[in-house]
Amino acid sequence: MAILTFKLNEHLYLRDPQHTKLGQNIISKSVALIDQLGFEQFTFKKLAKEIDSTEASVYRYFENKHRLLHYLISWYWSWLEYKVELAIVNLQHPEERLKACLRTIAEEKKFDPSFEFVDEEALYRIVVDELDKTYLTKWVDLDNKDGLFGSFKSLCKKIAGIIQEINPDYEFPNALVSTALLASKQQYFFLSHLPSLSNIKQDKFKHAKLYEFLETLVFNTIKK
């Protein structure tokens, strides 16, 4: 069986966590803890306790908890891009490819056994709840210079490219894709916490409905 890992921007960490047992522990337990406590309540001290290590040891892998969040979320976007690539392979028409992208974005995220120490279901909840905290900070511009948003940009660019194939005259492909990606997680958040801001119900059809919403939004918007 092929072993898959993503090459993530090296500014995300001090020591690559994928290469050591402790590092892998940091990743998998921090996903569980942030999911459980929320990012604000999550601390390196609590994490260290969980993995039977110390705060100082965690700090040797990540500069601070903010960079760790960046790392996890970058990992998520890389994973999603990989899933998108699988979904569009062999599809001829750009319309088909775009639909496959939106389906991948909207679909339920299930545990992927290709990546042992990452629980994708928990990670998706983290993305929904905490993504915006990676860029709504006073360090955005510095973080951007360090390339920390590379994974997200790469995914956006890929999908925006398909939109341009469908309608080269549409003026806002990147704005539309970033809006659709963020809207998908926002609506997912709203349907459980602020349902009056959505029209998608909390039931077994939510992923299908979210896809419908996205498809109409994107395809109608770019129609010539």
Place this chain on the structure above:
Amino acid sequence: MAILTFKLNEHLYLRDPQHTKLGQNIISKSVALIDQLGFEQFTFKKLAKEIDSTEASVYRYFENKHRLLHYLISWYWSWLEYKVELAIVNLQHPEERLKACLRTIAEEKKFDPSFEFVDEEALYRIVVDELDKTYLTKWVDLDNKDGLFGSFKSLCKKIAGIIQEINPDYEFPNALVSTALLASKQQYFFLSHLPSLSNIKQDKFKHAKLYEFLETLVFNTIKK
């Protein structure tokens, strides 16, 4: 001259800041300080120093800085709804009214002398940078029960109503409006910090371009 004030949900504050000199000072200086420092770096201690008062006094008006942020942002949505109401008065066709809404959302926010102690330009920057921090917390559901999101919901509902007039068959009016409102501030953020996620340039046409993006997005999406 008529004096305008907004009736904001009373769970937002402990003591109504609009009624006292100290309260008004808290509002106007916190807008300036949050704009300057960002919400994370803003503290009641720093605020107290600025207004020549004490931390304890500020705590008598607001339970914590999070509720103060809620207060400011609720004020903003109430103000925007008021501006939207002015903009659509006397317009017959729902299409015209919807366009007027989107124009109000996208347009440059300028200081409004009707409200002496609120700097709307600074407050808009706060909304762009900090809005999401009002709901991406572990207290969303409690805050929602307290009605803290009432102002935002009210604005959404109003615009969603117009959409339903235009196309009663469109299934996601609330989702579309919340998406468009959040997209407008996200794109505004991206164009200065992560320009590759937008297609709107940082120039004097940015508000017009943002409007164009929103108009296409909303009108195409709901087209029958």
Place this chain on the structure above:
DNA sequence: CATATTTGAAAGTATTACTATTATATTTGT
């Protein structure tokens, strides 16, 4: 003018986000 209420001043607490130091494991090269 007496009373209630609001504010100011000062100090105190638990937690957080780190940093530093030193000792002990563990890995690695030869």
Place this chain on the structure above:
DNA sequence: ACAAATATAATAGTAATACTTTCAAATATG
């Protein structure tokens, strides 16, 4: 197999934050 290099654990310490408490002084209100 062993010395040297490196990683980790244990412990302690710091400045800042997000509050709370107490009490006295000022101000407003009936």
